[in-house]
Amino acid sequence: EEQVLVIREKLADLYESEQLWSKAAQMLSGIDLDSGMRVIDDKFRLTKCVQIARLYLEDDDAVNAEAFINKASFMVSNSQHEVLNLQYKVCYARILDLKRKFLEAALRYYDISQIEKRQIGDEVIDEDALEQALAAAVTCTILAAAGPQRSRVLATLYKDERCSRLKIYPILQKVYLERILRKPEIDTFSEELKAHQKALLPDNFTVLDRAMIEHNLLSASKLYTNISFDELGTLLGIEPHKAEKIASRMICEDRMRGSIDQVEAVIHFEDDNEELQQWDQQIFGLCQALNDVLDSMAKKGL
């Protein structure tokens, strides 16, 4: 087994030097990590699992990578090797990203971006890598399905002043402020995305399409009491029937309040609040504004 191990590692190195990532991973996968024939310590096992997962991820192969990351997850909690642990975290985040579990991926990317140490073992953690992790966190959050948890993560990222230096910041700001993203902005954002983040979904929308249309629908619901689907299509830069399809799904999933009048081809965005609650809100806003005026007067010594 020892000889087989050595040969496999050599061959894997050769494949890696040829950038034949999956072949290198397959070569290493053949190593029997659970063999009873010889003593293999957990560190070795963990190292191999993470190494194989990283190789598969070079080819965006989340399925095979996940198999080895799952194996590694039983060992990583006892591992003291920070480099390995960090590599495990990055693999895990990337697998979630590839599997379009964007919000979970965003949280892990964000966690990675907050590493304080700049040297772990003999691995230097450079600012670029952290910035990449932060940008990946922002991208995944924007692509995640709209909802309260995504709003919380958006708020965290928007308030993290490191984000203001990212190229993607203008998009983050508009998404956080629930503003409609116009086609040119979406196209700019699209250029930053990886292939799987623009992949076609079974319902014939791309991941990006769905995320952007959902976001823009929610933004429109903040601006309109009702709007015709033709106008909505023009506003969002998509065909009206696409807007209707996604809007109806969001209403069914209770991720947006409203109703669709198919005869008139109009969507009614119901205000979450009943009229009386709106009255309360308006009174609250009025009193707040009155206080602001009184504060301003106090500030000016009046």
Place this chain on the structure above:
Amino acid sequence: MDIEQKQEEIIQQFVNEASNVKASSLVTVIAQATSHPSLFAFSEILALPNVTQLQGTEHSIYLDLLRMFAHGTWSEYKRNAGDLPQLKPNQVLKLKQLTVLTLAEANKVLPYDVLMQELDVINVRELEDFLINECMYVGIVRGKLDQLRRCFQVQFAAGRDLRPGQLGSMIHTLSNWLSTSDNLLITIQDKIKWADTMSELDKKHKKEAEERMEEVKKTLS
């Protein structure tokens, strides 16, 4: 009120600039102020002595322009365009934004037809894009667009510079508000007193009823 906070610094900057320049340079300052994307208030600049001294000089049309931005609307500008300087696109944009504020002063529900006419806009999409991008997203108004009823329901609109004579009606409105609030508080206090009295009476009545019941029980036993 955050629009006021945002523009406070900008106002101060232009007041400082305008205070220290001669008439010919004032023209530039006025052009910059009426073009600045985040400035929607001009009375502080108008109040400066060397600005009011433009009256009757060769530059007085810039004083008129400043007054137009302080109190006027796009329609009013068009009616007097011959006597005023030519506007650059971002000045036109600003005057149209200010027009929405003036319209919002009079009504909380602005019909699309009125808005389209006042803003020289030819279709609903263009009007709504203007209201969304240049008004709501800039923070000078908040509200809801109602396409079916073709109107814009205003929930908040930033205040424009006061026109002469407006102060009186504001004081009148504030006095009304104050007396209405006072009356409301008095009414609420009366209601509370009434409720207390009623609950006392109820307690008394309940006590009497219980006493009577005890008596009857004693009699029976």
Place this chain on the structure above:
Amino acid sequence: ENSLLRQVSSLLRRLPAIESEKFQDDFL
């Protein structure tokens, strides 16, 4: 204080806090 006057003017424009038939019904 022009800024204050503008703020008060904006504040007063928010009165009445709400006015719509639906509100009248709900209020009653």
